[in-house]
Amino acid sequence: MAGVLIIAFILMAQQANHALPPGFRLDEYRIERQLSLGGFSIVYLATDRSGQPVAIKEYLPNSLALRAEGEIKPSIAKEHMPAFRYGMKCFFEEGRALARLSHPNVIRVLNFFRANDTVYMVMEYEHGLTLQEVIKKNHPAITENFMRNVFTKLLNGLREVHSRKLLHLDLKPSNIYMRNEYTPVLIDFGAARQTLTSDSPILKPMYTPGFASPEHYHQRELLGPWSDIYSVGASMYACLAGTGPQAADSRQENDRLVPAMVRWERQYSDQLLETIDWCLCLNYLYRPQSAFALQKVLTEPVDRLKAETVEADTARKSWLGRVLGKLKGKVEPK
Amino acid sequence: MKFTIYQESRLGKRKNNEDRLAHCYSRDALLLVIADGMGGHYYGEIAAQIAVQCITESFQREANSKISDPLSFINRTMINAHRAIFDFASAHKLSDSPRTTCVACVIQDNIAYWAHVGDSRLYIIRGGKVLARTRDHSRVQLMIDHGMITPAQALSHPDRNKIYSCLGGLQDPKIELSRKTPLEVGDVMALCTDGLWGLFPDEMLAAALVRDNLMKAVPDLMEKAEASGGQNADNFSVIAVRWEDNYIEPESHGLSTIHTHTMPLGAFTTRLDQFGSNPKYKTELTDEEIERAIEEIRSAIQKYSK
Numbered sequence: 001m002a003g004v005l006i007i008a009f010i011l012m013a014q015q016a017n018h019a020l021p022p023g024f025r026l027d028e029y030r031i032e033r034q035l036s037l038g039g040f041s042i043v044y045l046a047t048d049r050s051g052q053p054v055a056i057k058e059y060l061p062n063s064l065a066l067r068a069e070g071e072i073k074p075s076i077a078k079e080h081m082p083a084f085r086y087g088m089k090c091f092f093e094e095g096r097a098l099a100r101l102s103h104p105n106v107i108r109v110l111n112f113f114r115a116n117d118t119v120y121m122v123m124e125y126e127h128g129l130t131l132q133e134v135i136k137k138n139h140p141a142i143t144e145n146f147m148r149n150v151f152t153k154l155l156n157g158l159r160e161v162h163s164r165k166l167l168h169l170d171l172k173p174s175n176i177y178m179r180n181e182y183t184p185v186l187i188d189f190g191a192a193r194q195t196l197t198s199d200s201p202i203l204k205p206m207y208t209p210g211f212a213s214p215e216h217y218h219q220r221e222l223l224g225p226w227s228d229i230y231s232v233g234a235s236m237y238a239c240l241a242g243t244g245p246q247a248a249d250s251r252q253e254n255d256r257l258v259p260a261m262v263r264w265e266r267q268y269s270d271q272l273l274e275t276i277d278w279c280l281c282l283n284y285l286y287r288p289q290s291a292f293a294l295q296k297v298l299t300e301p302v303d304r305l306k307a308e309t310v311e312a313d314t315a316r317k318s319w320l321g322r323v324l325g326k327l328k329g330k331v332e333p334k
Numbered sequence: 335m336k337f338t339i340y341q342e343s344r345l346g347k348r349k350n351n352e353d354r355l356a357h358c359y360s361r362d363a364l365l366l367v368i369a370d371g372m373g374g375h376y377y378g379e380i381a382a383q384i385a386v387q388c389i390t391e392s393f394q395r396e397a398n399s400k401i402s403d404p405l406s407f408i409n410r411t412m413i414n415a416h417r418a419i420f421d422f423a424s425a426h427k428l429s430d431s432p433r434t435t436c437v438a439c440v441i442q443d444n445i446a447y448w449a450h451v452g453d454s455r456l457y458i459i460r461g462g463k464v465l466a467r468t469r470d471h472s473r474v475q476l477m478i479d480h481g482m483i484t485p486a487q488a489l490s491h492p493d494r495n496k497i498y499s500c501l502g503g504l505q506d507p508k509i510e511l512s513r514k515t516p517l518e519v520g521d522v523m524a525l526c527t528d529g530l531w532g533l534f535p536d537e538m539l540a541a542a543l544v545r546d547n548l549m550k551a552v553p554d555l556m557e558k559a560e561a562s563g564g565q566n567a568d569n570f571s572v573i574a575v576r577w578e579d580n581y582i583e584p585e586s587h588g589l590s591t592i593h594t595h596t597m598p599l600g601a602f603t604t605r606l607d608q609f610g611s612n613p614k615y616k617t618e619l620t621d622e623e624i625e626r627a628i629e630e631i632r633s634a635i636q637k638y639s640k
Contacts (some may be wrong), residue, residue, distance in 0.1 A: 085619040092627040099634035108639070112631040114624065 017042065017062050018069045026111050026120065029056060040087070045125060053125040059091040059118050072118045077219060088119060095121050097166045105157025107187045108176070126185055131235070132173035134181075139242040142267050147239060148298050151232065154184040155295040158232070161186065162225050162291055169223065169229035172211040173238055191273045210234060210244030214282050217249045227283045229294055233279020233287070240264055240276075250280060271302045335364060335441070335594045340552040340574040341605060344560060346529055346567035353527050353571040354382040354434075356390045356606035361597040362400045363442040365393040366573050368495060370527040372433040372500060381432035388415040390606050393631050394528040399599050404440040404447035405511050408418045412436060412501060412509050419502035426497045430575050433502040437468060438526050443578060448512045448522060451499045455531050458515065459522040464536045466515060471499035471508065489532060521577045522548070529570030532561050548576040 015185040019042050020026065029046040035055060036043045044056045060067065064084045065074040076084050092230065098109040098121075111122035123286050131150070154176060162170055168175075168189060177185040214229035215222040228246070237260055238244045246257045260268075260276040281287045288294040345354050352371035359365065369385040371378025392411040393401070401407045415436070423431035429570075430472055435452025447454050448601045453470035474488035488494060499508040501583040517523075534555075534564065542558075545551040552574045559570050597603070 085624075087626075088624065089619055092631065095631045096627075096634065099631050100638055102638045109631075109635055110639075111635065112628055114628055119624070119628065 012298065016067070017060050017067045018071070019076070020044065020058070020072065024072075026056065027115055029054065029122070031056075041091075048122075055125045057121045059088055059120070061087050061117070065118065074118060076117070091119060091121070097161075097164060098123075098189055099162060100158055102158040103157055104183065105185055106152055106160060107185055107189075123187075126177040126179050126187070128178050128180065130174050131178055131184065131239070133177040134178050135173055135239055135242060140240075142239050142270060147236060147268075147272060149180075149182060150184050151236060152298050153182075154186065155291045155298070157184070157186045158228060158291040159295070161189075162228070167223060167225065168228050168231075169216070170208060170211075171228055171235060172208050172244070173235050176235070194243045194302055208244075208251075209247035210238075212248060213284065214248040214252055215284060224284070224286060225290050226287045229279050229287050229289075229291065230281075230284070232291075232294065233276050236260075236276045237280065240268070245280065248282065255282070270301050271297070271300070299310075335362065336544050336578045336591075337441075337592055338548045338578060339573070339592065340548055341573045342552065342556055344556060344569065345569035346560075346563050346566060346569050348567070348569055350379060351569045352379040352382055353529070353569040354379070355525070355571050355573050356386045356604065357573055357608070358390050358393050358602060358604040359592075359594060360397045360399045361594050361599055363393075363397045363404075363440060364575070364594075365390065365397075365438065365440055366523070366525050367436070367438040367524040368434045368454050368573055369437075369526060370452070370500070370529075370569070370571075372435070372497075377422075377432040378424065378427070378434060381434035382420060383435070384418050385412075385415040385434050385436050386502050386606065388621075389436075389496065390604060392575055393440075394602050394604070397602070401440055404442065405514075406466050408440060408449040409446065409509055409511060412438065412451065413506065416501040416507050423502070431502045431504065433500040435497065435527070436501050437570045439525065441523070441577070441604065443573070444517050444577070446512070446517055449509050451501055451507045451509055452497045454525070454527045455520075456615050457526075457536070457539060457543075458517075458522045458538045459461075459524065459543050460518065460520070462540055464540050465521070466512075466589060468510070468512075468535065470497070471510070472497045485535075494527075494546065494615070517577045517579075519578055521610050522574060523577070524572060524574045526572040527568075527570055529563075530555075530559055530570035530572055532568070533562055533570070542572060557616075563573065596624040632633075 017037070019037065020031050022031055022033050024031040026046065028049055032053070034042060035045050036220040040059070040061050042058045042060055044058065046054050046056045048054055060074060063086065064080040065076045069075040095109060095112050098107065099112070102108065107126070109121060110123045110124060113120050113122075129137070134304065158168065170185065170188065171186075175186065175188045177187050180188045195225060211231045211234045213227040215227050234245050240260065241263070246255070251257055257258050257280070261270065263272055275294070277293065279287055288297070339357055341355055341357055343351060343355055345351050345368070352373060353368070354371070355368040357364065358610075359367050367386050369382035369390050371380070371382035389411045392407070392414065396402075396407060414487055415566040419434070435450075435454040437448065437456050439446055439448035439456055450456060450468045451471060453472045455463055455470065456468045458466040473493045474483065474491050477483045477489055477491070479572045483491060501507050521572075524539070524543055534542070542555045543551055547584055552572060556570070556572070560567075563570070573591065
């Protein structure tokens, strides 16, 4: 019956795509190996004519296009062609946005081309680790200086992104590359300006539980810079905790997230911990409203000594006071 | 039966087409159905597709060249469609059921029978005048009935999209059945969604559709709608039928007139676009657009890499 037919269409089995083989000549590049495999794309490490390493992202949504083992061109069912092309449009959006961005804290696009019935984006290949790997390696020895330094720079990149009227929407430690240990670079804008949600039931919006804001789940019309700010807050929290915070949708039902201010009291400055909690407010209106506002707080001079020696009671009192102040809409200057 | 039929749906300025339409005829019966998935709800277009498909398939099963009781047939299939949508919602654990409007019409023995829920409409036009029209199950229609607003005010009323009966959702639909309406040669029946009727007063629609050649008149009307829809134009769709029993004008529209008396008993002709297959339902990229997008990105890379 009618209903059954449609259900089958939407619940199409998700199959894994096979990557292009090492040594494959793709346009002017040579594929070295696969770096990652996502629902929408495959990222390869490749070398260009002069032997320089580059990262190549191949548009290949696995719900619509399937590449069997040993094949080069993916097979796309005729009925999926409109959706495949539609998703390609979003891939172009990512390319367009990144091509116009030239910023040390944002990944650079080097080339864009069409081959094998799909499209490819060539990006700088960053040597180094993702912030995720850095956290794993160093936890729990992440210092306050590292936090302020890395996130202030990261916010430089994010400000640039927001100033192009673009949202990243999938910020998390594994999407932040650490060039030379200290310079963060924003990568993977695959979720940026996620227009797929409302249009196409088979191309689901992307987000990562723990790092996605509450708006990501239920109120996508409320997405804004403050949604990326939530993810920045969650990433900061993850730096200290080693893992991401409780997912926002489950927090909305039963908030079991221990505030940074309580969890790491006296290990970091109150001001830093308060800032993390501020970013992680469930109500988007209570968060810093722009990357700049958050950056300002992170670069404010803080009397570390005073912050560390202050009595626990007063600290809690002042933290409570500030939260209450925020609720009333007045933030006291420190 | 002899008739001319024209069916078309357009995107307007929306990203997605949530209108679905179909017609289907056997030797002695013609079915017309149109549904407009409700945008505020999840999967509106799926509700519309289920409704149209459900009703069309029932027609194909039951029209033993004729439908035995057209009004009860339409009523029953609409309720079935409503349940199918509801089943879809529960099978997928959707927090809310998708919803759709629906108008369906059966014509046989030169008599039209129809039923509707929501604010998609059926018009019968005779001699350039509106002979009959469905009354929307909408809040603004109630307000007009109570004399609170005029029809002109309704077009821009903030509640103009609120309807109180639809297929899908928790409440059972209030299906409004028509009377039996005998048709005459030259009568035009038009089923359309609010994206179309919202743009033109009834008299204008009637005047546009009364022209001799339906195959020209309706596309012209669609063009006009496209032009006057504005920045945020809704999807708009129409199925128009000109009834021409015993009457053919060989010059103007003879070629496109459908004669069903030559059809074998038990045969059907259906036009119903498959889900997602009509390119108009999606903003699709052409090869040229892909090349242009790549070129644009490459030149941006050149420009910004210094």
